[in-house]
Amino acid sequence: MNYIDIFLEALAAEKGRAVKTLDSYRSDLERAQQILGDLSKVSGTGIQDYLAGLSRNGVMASSIARKTSVFRQFYKFLALEKIISKNPAVILEMPKLSKKIPKYLDADEIELLISSAGDFRHSLRLRAMLELLYASGLRISELCELRMNQILGDKLLIRGKGAKERLVPIHDSAKRALENYLGIRHELMKRDPEYIKHDKENPSRFVFPSSGNAGHITRDGFFKAIKKCAVLAGISPDRVSPHVLRHSFASHLLAGGANLRAIQTMLGHEDISTTQVYTHVMPNRLIAAVTEHHPLANKKSRQSDD
Secondary structure, three states: OOHHHHHHHHHHHHHOOOHHHHHHHHHHHHHHHHHHOOHHHOOHHHHHHHHHHHHHOOOOHHHHHHHHHHHHHHHHHHHHOOOOOOOHHHHOOOOOOOOOOOOOOOHHHHHHHHHHHHHOOOHHHHHHHHHHHHHHOOOHHHHHOOEHHHEEOOEEEEEOHHHOEEEEEOOHHHHHHHHHHHHHHHHHHHHOOOOOOOEOOEOOOEOOEOOOOOOEOOHHHHHHHHHHHHHHHOOOHHHOOHHHHHHHHHHHHHHOOOOHHHHHHHHOOOOHHHHHHHHHHHHHHHHHHHHHHOHHHHHHHHHHHO
């Protein structure tokens, strides 16, 4: 019996894991099985030795961490299904990873970037996309694949990873930019070559349609546009990407005093530890808060004034 297939089928049905994720899990488990043999009979020490061998051979810690996570999920499933009596993965420890501080732009740079969209042929579409990306912290795939029925007034219903849905608010500026674009969207679909595939009889369900095979603007198309915006805004293109705008959204919210749990929900992070990477923006705000509100800090300040 192929327990890997059973495990992956369960993940797809119960957890809604993406196809690419499942392919990655399959690759990790099948490679391990080639070395270790039947995974349902492997000991915890055997798995540890296998992972240690990967590390000695130069496999990155982040890759080993992913494989460790896959083993944990796989053996937890086998134990729950009573395929094995003892979970060998309980002894596995995640390798320590150096936390990378996410890149982000400051508020003035964001404003320059969005303003530069006015120099493009599809300026209203590009501005709407930039505004939405920064206003709601969407992933680039969520933005490109956004559908008309996901716009709910001043909120967006986002279908993220694992088929999970979340509601994210959009502020007035982003809402206006979106409304301005939607005001000309129908005309573009009638006369512009980029939209010509769609017409009144065959309207697109996507907010940002395209005549390409995907039916919507692609990640690559938007990526190239945002790099051009960076050049026009006087910002190094190396510092700008769709994900940088997502990082900027989270960093600026946290620096402004937003709750970390609320940011986790808006970003669609499954684990709060993923969101905690943004706490790099907090030191200055914490120092200011202590200086302003701590009784001894205030007392010391008053004494120096005297």
